[in-house]
Amino acid sequence: MTIRIRKLIGSIALVAFxxxxxxxxxxxGAGAFADAAPVxxxxxxxxxxxxxxxxxxxxxxxxxxxxx
Numbered sequence: 001m002t003i004r005i006r007k008l009i010g011s012i013a014l015v016a017f018x019x020x021x022x023x024x025x026x027x028x029g030a031g032a033f034a035d036a037a038p039v040x041x042x043x044x045x046x047x048x049x050x051x052x053x054x055x056x057x058x059x060x061x062x063x064x065x066x067x068x
Contacts, residue, residue, distance in 0.1 A: 002067055003063075003064075003065070003066065003067050006062065006063050006065065007063050010059050010060070010062060010063035011063075013059060014056060014059055014060070017052070017055065017056070017059070018052060018056070021052050022052075025048040025049075025051075028048075029041070029044055029045060029048060032044075
């Protein structure tokens with residue numbers, strides 16, 4: 001697979017993943033932490049807001065692999 005095709009597939013997958021992840025994290029936060037203390041909400045949204053980064057980094061690393 002060429003790097004060009006990997007970048008196309010990876011870009012589409014990354015956008016789809018972030019959209020689905022954001023909706024899931026928002027729904028979980030609104031449901032589970034709606035009545036929680038503001039500090040607990042802030043901690044949840046901080047963790048949930050950064051949790052997607054390692055997954056995206058793996059996908060980007062795959063996209064940047066040189067052709068064989």
